[in-house]
Amino acid sequence: MPTPKNSSAVLLITCPDQKGLVATVSGELYRFGANIIHADQHQDHEEGLFFMRVEWLLEDFDLAGFRSVFEEIAARFNMTWQLKVNTERPRVAILVSQHLHCLADLLQRHQLGELECDIPLILSNHNDGESLAKYHGIDFRVIEASAANRAEAEEKQLTLLREANVELIVLARYMQILTPNFVAHYPFGIINVHHSFLPAFIGARPYHAAFGRGVKLIGATSHYVTAGLDDGPIIEQDVARISHRDQVQDLVARGRDLERLVLSRAVRWHLDRRIVSYRNKTVIFD
């Protein structure tokens, strides 16, 4: 079981780079007496952008007061920002098809306290995951989905997601394409795992393509979903060494571990408010 964490707030900032940003933000937090536990910033010199993440304890801290002062600062520096407290657990839905290893992995991690969120809903176009969902006490709904009924299926999915009030959707090997319309409802709110080292082997059957090309390492990639296929901002990637001894089914088997790892890391970092996305890239504050 995870030890209960202290209440803390996380501030995530993106804005045009300019002098005095760190001084201003840290100065204001100091004025409010913030007990900072982590702070990190990043500059993208090429794009002229500045990124910052600060986390501080909420005990004896006037959050409402700070927020109202900070809103003025944010406007002055043209910031995109979010301010979250860790006591409000994000709500997450998982979409899955017939490969259950990522779903099973996420649920065991959630059960063991590795993922700080609530998971009220699992959606699938098959019923394979039902007993797993039931064991974990999570609502499991089957919505048949295919190229033929895409619009209709997505309408049903969106309704259930809205009712479940989720802010993050995890595609745990969900094998249907999402339309731009669906994606537009959750900007930077849908995380997918692709079973290759993107941008190599975009699209279907990447392990077969990797085997055919004779690569010496296979990979997996977690990324935010955008309108383009397998084209969103990459969150995490990992690889495993293979050899000529490995057949396609060995690549599939080894790849499952990569998929589990890169997807669960991406979800955890998202939940911990460690990711800022911009220009089809991500900053991961560690």
Place this chain on the structure above:
Amino acid sequence: MPTPKNSSAVLLITCPDQKGLVATVSGELYRFGANIIHADQHQDHEEGLFFMRVEWLLEDFDLAGFRSVFEEIAARFNMTWQLKVNTERPRVAILVSQHLHCLADLLQRHQLGELECDIPLILSNHNDGESLAKYHGIDFRVIEASAANRAEAEEKQLTLLREANVELIVLARYMQILTPNFVAHYPFGIINVHHSFLPAFIGARPYHAAFGRGVKLIGATSHYVTAGLDDGPIIEQDVARISHRDQVQDLVARGRDLERLVLSRAVRWHLDRRIVSYRNKTVIFD
């Protein structure tokens, strides 16, 4: 300094898979009293192919007799094969342009005894590598090469390579494209290093492309050169983790180590007769 090695022979075999191959080859070696120090075989079930590598000591071994018996076996089983003794050191030429890190790395490894070969010739389209070649006592020739004079330049290169009697050509960041005509003179005899995790980022400026795509790992690939651009059989790949903190020049710097490693490994394995290439793939006997 490397310890002097015992004389040994290496037999590399590729043929259609069929029953009795290992029994026949190992039986014949046993009949000749071979003292085997390494033996490995591989089957590609999909393609129905069999591969074998055997290495044995030459002391008290009738190599000529074995060769003549083996020729019959090879014919019977439709084998492609080579039989080499390690006392005949392969002769190698290196082609390089202005990035000298792979050349410098190969030469220091050669000097320290990590690469069992002779290097009689370095060819370049620039003169940057000259002092390095001179220090190592290797003939260094500049042949200007560009899209404009390709045929003529390659003619000169081929002449020098033929005179130097090399069996392996290493492209140590040689930035000119080789024509299919050139490549045809050295089938599976040209090793290139590409500064990406192929097949991602084929072609020019792969680190810039990787940076633009926002990948979380960069890679390098060594491969045999074929007529297609960056499309030959992959010998080795490796990757390094990068983060949002890394700019393009950081990718270039980190990539240099990957290039050094994957190229030097490929050359060493080739020299040790550990590689069999087929269907645009490689078997690496380790």
Place this chain on the structure above:
Amino acid sequence: MPTPKNSSAVLLITCPDQKGLVATVSGELYRFGANIIHADQHQDHEEGLFFMRVEWLLEDFDLAGFRSVFEEIAARFNMTWQLKVNTERPRVAILVSQHLHCLADLLQRHQLGELECDIPLILSNHNDGESLAKYHGIDFRVIEASAANRAEAEEKQLTLLREANVELIVLARYMQILTPNFVAHYPFGIINVHHSFLPAFIGARPYHAAFGRGVKLIGATSHYVTAGLDDGPIIEQDVARISHRDQVQDLVARGRDLERLVLSRAVRWHLDRRIVSYRNKTVIFD
């Protein structure tokens, strides 16, 4: 779901190295018409030992006849050997304490068909794992164990293990020491996971020790259990990069993934008869 596998036999051999071993074994298999799907051998020149693993299809194969002929060969060459058919699924028990991540990981892999075995029994000195065992339909027994009642507790455990007829015991973060007496009942039949890169940080609280020493990589190790603490033959190790930003609890969290991976790989390789252990080392046929 795993595709049903063809029936196959695996022969594992260890013996003093001598000429003609491969020729004799492969010759005999050829004489029986074996359709070999994998074969690999290894020589430890320093110890003068030979190791071999062969796997072949059982269809149209006279296994009893081969076994009786092979027994003579084995005697002649002084072989230690085992011959197993993959249709007899090994029976496995898992021992666990309060950290459930390795147990949960093994059970989901078993459910998804990654581990070819039956798991009739889970033993624990705590009841935390009960609901997980129940969901997977596995008998779960609590036997209180501590330094005080070790002999008595082990007696009960051994009785249950004997009744369950298991050949492999997996210590999935089981936090009690096993006595030499217990271990002697299952030579090379108990696999443990230690949460460090052995032989660094033997014993209790290795993540704290790693943090104190300021290492830049943490590791995990799976190994066969012998009489000495954390001293048995190593099966698999893996590491993860950490930085100064990681506190002890971050090491523990990252380490959980390493423990899951190295333990599940060790169990899979053992079940697939890929491991030969000798002189406190392992040969892993891949």
Place this chain on the structure above:
Amino acid sequence: MPTPKNSSAVLLITCPDQKGLVATVSGELYRFGANIIHADQHQDHEEGLFFMRVEWLLEDFDLAGFRSVFEEIAARFNMTWQLKVNTERPRVAILVSQHLHCLADLLQRHQLGELECDIPLILSNHNDGESLAKYHGIDFRVIEASAANRAEAEEKQLTLLREANVELIVLARYMQILTPNFVAHYPFGIINVHHSFLPAFIGARPYHAAFGRGVKLIGATSHYVTAGLDDGPIIEQDVARISHRDQVQDLVARGRDLERLVLSRAVRWHLDRRIVSYRNKTVIFD
């Protein structure tokens, strides 16, 4: 060739953690109009320590004025600090014995512009490295050193190092032990490479020890030298996978690449003022 870098200053700070540190330092830099290109900070909550690294452009910056103001701040917050400008290239000496791969690697990197320093002196207890030093135009001095003449030899070494005015000493596989007296002259100014994954296999012949223990990964470690053997703050570690096929000499050969990598990274980070050392650990600002 490296592109010429802009002049910049780096400030490295260690002090007891307290509120307002980032606000004060970044506020003062803002007041002086600093154009910050990198800034990072770290808190060790357990030890109650704060670390910061800031790098900014020197153009139009009153460095002397800032330094005098900052001295007051540093005194107030009880800071240990250094302020360096990158136009003053550090002077480095290398000590080496008979294994030359790390020396050769460092020199080629230096030649290619990867290490921003001057190397006026190489010291050795053997003359193997002489031609390499000569090619690179570096003074090479042989001082015989053994347990018998340690004090005398170190006296000569210290004299030469003092004359060469070096601030960093790199032990590139220098196989003699340095006395505490010698080490005391260069606190956090001597970097060593140890050919194991410390703290495993401290002392002599670590590859033999690793082989004997049957590990599945070998490692190398770069660290600052302190009075205790192989016990100083670890800067970098890396590992490579090995298998039962690798004999001791294979471990030695693969280990050379690990040694090259971890030593060259440590030297580069030290030269770039990215390392702060405390409590036998290091913070590596990346």
